[in-house]
Amino acid sequence: MRSNYWPKLSKAEINERVFSALDGNVDFYNEDIIGIPGSHLDPKVFYNDAPFLADAPFLSALIKNPNHIGCHTLGKSEHFFEGTHAIERELIDLCAKQILNGEGDFDGYVASGGTEANMQACWIYRNYFRTEFNVTTDQITILCSEDNHYSVFKASNILGIDIAMVKVDYHNRSLDTESVSATIAQCKLAGKTHFIVVANMMTTMFGSVDQVEVYTKALESQGCEYKLHIDGAYGGFFYPFTSANHQLDFSNPKVNSVTLDAHKMVQAPYGTGIFLVRKGFMHHANTKEASYVEGEDYTLIGSRSGANAIAIWMILMTYGRFGWEEKIMLLENRALWFCQELEQMNIGYFRNPNSNIVTMRAAHIKPKVAHQFGLVPDNHKHPKWFKVVVMDHVTKDHLLRLLTALSH
Numbered sequence: 412m413r414s415n416y417w418p419k420l421s422k423a424e425i426n427e428r429v430f431s432a433l434d435g436n437v438d439f440y441n442e443d444i445i446g447i448p449g450s451h452l453d454p455k456v457f458y459n460d461a462p463f464l465a466d467a468p469f470l471s472a473l474i475k476n477p478n479h480i481g482c483h484t485l486g487k488s489e490h491f492f493e494g495t496h497a498i499e500r501e502l503i504d505l506c507a508k509q510i511l512n513g514e515g516d517f518d519g520y521v522a523s524g525g526t527e528a529n530m531q532a533c534w535i536y537r538n539y540f541r542t543e544f545n546v547t548t549d550q551i552t553i554l555c556s557e558d559n560h561y562s563v564f565k566a567s568n569i570l571g572i573d574i575a576m577v578k579v580d581y582h583n584r585s586l587d588t589e590s591v592s593a594t595i596a597q598c599k600l601a602g603k604t605h606f607i608v609v610a611n612m613m614t615t616m617f618g619s620v621d622q623v624e625v626y627t628k629a630l631e632s633q634g635c636e637y638k639l640h641i642d643g644a645y646g647g648f649f650y651p652f653t654s655a656n657h658q659l660d661f662s663n664p665k666v667n668s669v670t671l672d673a674h675k676m677v678q679a680p681y682g683t684g685i686f687l688v689r690k691g692f693m694h695h696a697n698t699k700e701a702s703y704v705e706g707e708d709y710t711l712i713g714s715r716s717g718a719n720a721i722a723i724w725m726i727l728m729t730y731g732r733f734g735w736e737e738k739i740m741l742l743e744n745r746a747l748w749f750c751q752e753l754e755q756m757n758i759g760y761f762r763n764p765n766s767n768i769v770t771m772r773a774a775h776i777k778p779k780v781a782h783q784f785g786l787v788p789d790n791h792k793h794p795k796w797f798k799v800v801v802m803d804h805v806t807k808d809h810l811l812r813l814l815t816a817l818s819h
């Protein structure tokens with residue numbers, strides 16, 4: 412039996428687990444809890460006595476409104492919400508070990524999204540380099556590809572860390588090995604000694620996947636200190652299920668942290684990014700001044716809804732490992748079918764064979780068709796590419812209508 416198999420739970424089992432976790436939290440309705448600037452949702456607007464709530468664990472969690480402020484995989488947390496914190500801990504453990512093949516224990520939390528999770532990684536490594544290596548911020552740089560999501564530019568700007576981008580091949584979107592070596596050499600000349608590498612497990616526009624060893628080999632051969640973060644905001648719940656052997660999870664000792672994003676492929680509500688990191692790093696983002704928070708705060712965000720962790724956990728448990736694999740396989744097959752049709756029509760496209768993103772050359776796409784089908788361009792002002800993301804709602808019928816429109 413494989414070890415990364417999480418079982419599917421029945422609806423009754425899921426309800427039981429979530430409602431008993433909510434029972435493990437404080438009860439604002441019936442207990443004397445009067446010191447927290449938070450409560451259940453306003454009952455005049457959000458009825459807490461609607462009969463269907465007895466069978467609606469996520470909505471009940473929203474209404475009871477647990478605060479998951481802080482990080483619950485290390486030290487103490489607010490005891491008021493310890494029932495639902497346990498679900499978040501279980502979720503973090505599942506993602507790190509059963510999806511990302513980690514061994515041992517990990518830290519992590521449910522962030523507002525992929526942006527925050529990427530920023531949390533950069534924040535931790537900036538502080539780690541400054542504290543452990545006694546370097547200044549201007550000796551540190553973020554290293555990523557030109558296909559990277561723009562969230563790293565926000566991280567660079569907010570954290571005051573420079574950023575260096577390497578080129579990718581225009582056609583197959585893979586890292587340009589020479590550009591990686593040359594960029595690192597240039598950074599060294601500019602006084603950079605410590606690198607925060609952000610590598611992609613499916614880029615936003617192309618679904619391309621970085622070969623992390625291109626980064627690690629070049630950095631090691633040039634004697635640089637680095638920490639490797641994987642941005643799996645797009646691919647983290649997809650690629651591990653379509654690609655048996657890859658270097659972008661915790662089975663690779665060089666991968667130190669990973670971003671996942673359940674509000675993309677998992678169809679969870681917005682506010683369900685996930686940050687995962689090996690033990691021993693989270694404390695670099697501790698804010699000791701958060702003294703009124705039990706256990707202080709190791710996260711970027713502060714207060715956040717516990718309903719989000721519950722939503723992700725419920726979805727993953729509803730499917731189980733095998734159900735999730737089947738869902739992903741269906742999307743992968745549809746994407747493959749769509750590409751075969753594009754080939755017959757001689758329409759140029761890029762697709763990583765293990766991804767559900769198909770990015771077509773703009774030259775083949777009339778603006779009217781792009782608008783009609785909500786195709787997303789790489790650049791709204793000067794589009795060179797338009798992408799289709801084969802999600803649950805993107806059936807072959809939809810794709811066929813697009814193909815028909817493209818043929819005219």
Ligand SMILES: Cc1ncc(COP(=O)(O)O)c(C=O)c1O
Nearest residue numbers: 524525526560562614615644645
């Ligand atoms: C690869 C990648 N990283 C990060 C993000 C940012 O995620 P969010 O919008 O959840 O902050 C995205 C969003 O599309 C993404 O595709």
